[in-house]
Amino acid sequence: MDLAEAEARLLDAAEALFYERGIQAVGMDQVRAASGVSLKRLYQVFPSKSELVRAxxxxxxxxxxxxxxxxxxxxPEGAERVLAVYDWLxxxxxxxxxxxCAFINAYGELGAVDPAVADAVRAHKGAFHEYLADLVASVGGPERAVGPFVLLAEGAMTAAAISGSPEPARQARSGARQLLAAT
Amino acid sequence: MDLAEAEARLLDAAEALFYERGIQAVGMDQVRAASGVSLKRLYQVFPSKSELVRAxxxxxxxxxxxxxxxxxxxxPEGAERVLAVYDWLxxxxxxxxxxxCAFINAYGELGAVDPAVADAVRAHKGAFHEYLADLVASVGGPERAVGPFVLLAEGAMTAAAISGSPEPARQARSGARQLLAAT
DNA sequence: GGTACGGGAGAACGATCGTTCTCTGCGTCG
DNA sequence: CGACGCAGAGAACGATCGTTCTCCCGTACC
Known part of the structure; x- marks a missing residue:
């Protein structure tokens, strides 16, 4: 097994475990067992758990x-694309x-204790905001109208996780549709 | 120090520490040091960390x-009360x-690993949803309109935490105002 | 064919954590 | 006055975790 394959298997295993059980609840030995990569190689590819988490x-x-x-x-271009975000959710x-959302989860768990995690989460959410801003701008919505669309999506992620139901995506879509109609 | 005061000081210290640094990042010895309650008493009042967390x-x-x-x-009664939620946020x-939100944070950290935490978070979010539903109902909004108001609030909590800015509350309020106008 | 090298398996190490135990001192009550 | 009991301080214990080290085997090269 070469380094590239080891890295891929480590990321696959670690990402799934971290997401499923939380980061601190997963030990490096469990990552090793799930990936089939030896501990020595693991630390060759990712010198510490922090770096594995960030990757x-x-x-x-x-x-x-x-x-x-x-x-x-x-x-199709237009309002359909904004609503498509909530369909995908x-x-x-x-x-x-x-x-x-793995980033919201990671922020709650490690945001206060690991600045690299906090930075990664901020970057991810910033990119999502920017993407949604582009979609809203393409239907003629002003910059200041973007916020609520982002919040509906973020709220849907946590509500869906906690309630265990996908329904919040529908509610978010319904709210977004009303907001689009109002502008 | 009697049991009641010990319990109060423990809850004060533990709640602040858990919220500030995350639950798993805070050891029982730090709770003891911050509260001034001896470890023996701590375990008399809360027989395990799980029970302290739940309390x-x-x-x-x-x-x-x-x-x-x-x-x-x-x-004043009416739409003002719905918007007041976002002002308070x-x-x-x-x-x-x-x-x-301490509950969103706790869910991300322990929701998958401690069912008691998951239950507490679900109960809290359910109560918030119900409270908002009452406010929306009192302005004549149908039951099915409540979802987006909840999602705006939930999204604002996580967006404010991650961005470090209170601005999402304003955006959520603005979105809610538009939704109220549309119904 | 011998030897040096690299990689895998897992033991080992030091730190930390949740929890319990020991020791010491002090107040209380007969 | 003496014995008992409870409370606090902190050591101790067992488990776990991140990280490193040791040992061993297969392999490639001279």
Whole structure:
């Protein structure tokens, strides 16, 4: 197994475990067992748990935003694209292993204690805000109208996680539709 | 120091520490040092850390909802009361030690690993939803309109925590005002 | 064919945590 | 006055965690 494959298997295993059980609840030995990568190699690729965590957040950030963008791209331009964000949230919330937004979870767990985690979370949320701002701008919405669309999405993520139901995505979409109609 | 005072000092110290640094990052010895209660008494009052955590969440739930209700009660009936929720969020977000919603944070950290924590969080969020539903119903809004108001508030909590700015409360209020106008 | 090298498995180490135990001192009551 | 009991301080214990080290084996090269 070369370094690239070891890195991929480590990220796959660590990301799944961290997301499912929380970061501090998962030991490096469990990452080793789930990935099949020896502990020595693990520390060759990621010199500390912090760096492994940051790599997981980075990769998840890219994949999450790519998946969202891919879903939105398939829709006709205009208001449909803004609403498509909430449709995609619904699909995400119905995935069997959905357990909320990994970045919100990580921030609650480590945001106060690990500045690198806090930075990664801020960057992810900032990128999401910017993406949504572009969609809203493309339907003629003013910059100041973007906030509520972001908040509906963020609120839906935590409400869906805590309630265990994907329904908040529908409610967020309904709220967004009303806001779009009002502008 | 009698048992009642010990319990109060323990809850004060533990709640502040858990909120500021996260639950797993705070050891029982730090709670002892911050509260001035001996370790022996600590375990007499709360037989385990889990029970201390649950007691903190319970007390915080009651105090949080009472503070919100007290603020809303001072407003004239009608739409003003719904908007008052977001005004109170703004006040909360500007408190110097604000670090997001303790329940969302606790859920992200322990929701997957401690069912008692998950239950407490669900109960708190359910009560908030119900409170907001009453306010919306009192202005003639249908039951199905409540969701977006909850999501705006939840989203504002996490966005304010992560961005470190109270501005999301204003954005949530603005979104809520538009939604109220639309119904 | 011998030897040096690299990688895997897992023991080991030091720190920390939740929880319990010991020791010491002090107040109380007969 | 003496014995008992409770409370506080902190050591101790067992478990776990992040990280490193040791040992061993297969392999490639001279």
């Amino acid at each position: 997981c957040l980075d990769r998840r950030d890219h994949r999450w935003r790519a998946r969202l963008a891919a879903h939105v791209e398939g829709r 619904y699909e995400w919330f119905t995935e069997p292993d959905f357990r909320g | 903190c969440l319970d007390r915080r739930d009651h105090r949080w909802r009472a503070r919100l209700a007290a603020h809303v009660e001072g407003r 703004y006040e909360w977000f500007t408190e110097p030690d604000f670090r997001g």
